[in-house]
Every structure is written in C-alpha cells, then in structure tokens.
Amino acid sequence: MSDPTNKDEQPGQAKQDEEQDMIHVEAQERLGAGLKTMYHNVLQEPLPEDMLALLDKLDDSDSSSGSGSPSNE
Amino acid sequence: MSDHKQLSAADFKKELAETIPHLRAFGRSLSGNADLADDLVQDTLLKAWAARERFKAGTSMRAWTFVILRNTYFSNMRRKKFTANYDEIVAERILSAPAPQQDPLHLADLQRGLMELSDDQREAIILVGAGGYAYEEAAEIAGCAIGTMKSRVSRARKTLAGILKNGRFTAASEGEINPTETALENIIGAVDEIVSEVP
Numbered sequence: 001m002s003d004p005t006n007k008d009e010q011p012g013q014a015k016q017d018e019e020q021d022m023i024h025v026e027a028q029e030r031l032g033a034g035l036k037t038m039y040h041n042v043l044q045e046p047l048p049e050d051m052l053a054l055l056d057k058l059d060d061s062d063s064s065s066g067s068g069s070p071s072n073e
Numbered sequence: 074m075s076d077h078k079q080l081s082a083a084d085f086k087k088e089l090a091e092t093i094p095h096l097r098a099f100g101r102s103l104s105g106n107a108d109l110a111d112d113l114v115q116d117t118l119l120k121a122w123a124a125r126e127r128f129k130a131g132t133s134m135r136a137w138t139f140v141i142l143r144n145t146y147f148s149n150m151r152r153k154k155f156t157a158n159y160d161e162i163v164a165e166r167i168l169s170a171p172a173p174q175q176d177p178l179h180l181a182d183l184q185r186g187l188m189e190l191s192d193d194q195r196e197a198i199i200l201v202g203a204g205g206y207a208y209e210e211a212a213e214i215a216g217c218a219i220g221t222m223k224s225r226v227s228r229a230r231k232t233l234a235g236i237l238k239n240g241r242f243t244a245a246s247e248g249e250i251n252p253t254e255t256a257l258e259n260i261i262g263a264v265d266e267i268v269s270e271v272p
Contacts, residue, residue, distance in 0.1 A: 027234050032202055034183045039203035041180075042098035054115055055090055058122045059082070 078130040085125045088134040089118060095135050095204070096142055102199040103146055105188045113149075117142040136206075139214045143196060150192070186236045190229050193217075197225035198233065 080088065096117055100110030120141050121128070128137055187195050193215070200211035201222070212222040 024234075027238065028230060031183075031230060031234055031237070034180055035198065035203035036205070038180050038183055039098045039102060039199070042101050043094045045094070045097070047093055047097075048111060051093060051111065051115060051118075054118055055086065055093075058086060058118070 079126060080128065080130045082125070084130075085122075085128065089121055089138070092135045092138050093118070096138055099139055099199060099204060100142055100146070102184070102187060102203055103143065103196060105184055113142055113146055116145050120145065133210075136210060136214055139200075140216075143214065147192065182237060182240075183233075186233050189236050190232055194225050194229035194232065197222055198229035201226045202230070 079085075093114065096114045097110055100113040100117075101107055104110050104113065117138055121138050124141075128134070187199070190198070196215055197211060200206045200214060201208060204211075206214070208219050208222050208226070211226075212219045215222060215225075217225075
C-alpha cells in the first residue's frame, strides 16, 4: 500500500514544486536583467563636463600637490 | 622605487578615462545617488592619478579603480561624511528607461531595493549581477574570499527578490546606513579604514 504522505508519489505536489522553481528562476532572470539594464543605462550617459575638465587638469594636480601620495580623505 | 612595469602618464590617463562610465555606474548603484556617485568618481580619479605609480601595467584599470571607489565610499560612510540614500530624481530617470524584453520590473524599485541590502551584499550583487564580474574578480575588488562573495551574491539575490516581490521597503532605502553583516566584517572594515584607500 502506498504512503499518501510521500511526496514522491504525489504528481500534483511535484508539479507544484516545479512551477515554484520556474517562478523562482524567472524572478531571478528578471532581477539579473534589471540589474544589467540599470548599470548599462549609466554607461550610455554622456560624461559630465566637470568630470572631463578634471581629467584635463590631472597633470596640473601633480605640480599643485607636489607629492605622489594619494589623499585618504 | 617600484619594481613593476608602469604606464606612461598619457596611457594611464587614457585607460583611466575609459573606466569613468563604469565608475559612475558602480558608484551610482552603490550609493543610490547620482550626485554623490559623481563626487565619488571625481575623488577616485584624483586618488588614482596620485597613486598611478602603484598601478601595474597590464592589470585591470577598472578593477583597480573600483577598489579605490569602494574604499572611498565605505570610508566616507563610516565617517558619516555622507549616507547612502534613494535618489528620487535618478529613480524617475531610470523608471522611464527602456526595459529589456517584456520586463515589468521597475528599475526605480530595483535601485530602492538595492539600498535595502547590507553594504556588502549590495556591492556583491552590483559587481557580479550588474557589472558582470566573475566571482573571483569581484572578490578581489571587495577584498574577500571567493566563497564569501558567492554567499553574498546568493543572499543578495534572495533578499532582493523577496523585497521586490513583497514591496517591502523600509527607511533603509531613504537615508539610513545598513550595517555590515557580521562583527568580523565590522572589524575588517575598521582595519580597512586604517589602511590606505588606494590598493
């Protein structure tokens, strides 16, 4: 006689578990896609002017600081 | 005197410039605030330039500068120089961003959900899930073991999925700092603060 509490013998439960797994996988895929989109949206943005200006001034920062050690502030 | 191969100043600057978009993306995801992220990037550029003799030619400029940015961010967080918070303006901007496939996931909710995570989990999922870093590279940037990184990413995914599913946002995404997870990590964090922010 079969054990009614044995999940292995309950196709309905197995199907439910499978559906739950699918939902979980889909949620994780959506999450992954969302994270990548969020990150890549920033990559596509034009750089702010002040950041480009800072790059241009980097050489000057050597002469003004007079030292090669980085600030920890 | 360093014994490794260095880039010329021009090459260093060129590689540095190429990392800026990634630094901005990493900084914004980490802090949840566009202005704060750009301040972080500027700090990072200055520190990287000042420490350029320590950069080894042929290694990853992006990973090197990410370490500087995350150390600066966490150091500032500890000093309460600023707090991570949810940026409504950024949220509106990313809310209207084109979504992949039929994705109904609101990116603004996602950014807000990220701010609900502990700092280490947020950093982990940004590096691996958003930035596409391998666990090994992400662990190197975060200064932890690969197993720790895998565990952080796994917990972050689970927590974030739960938050997004239930819409369970708290004050944490509106300005409060999330503590790191364990006492050990707090100690490591304190040591980290003492040590230079530049790798």
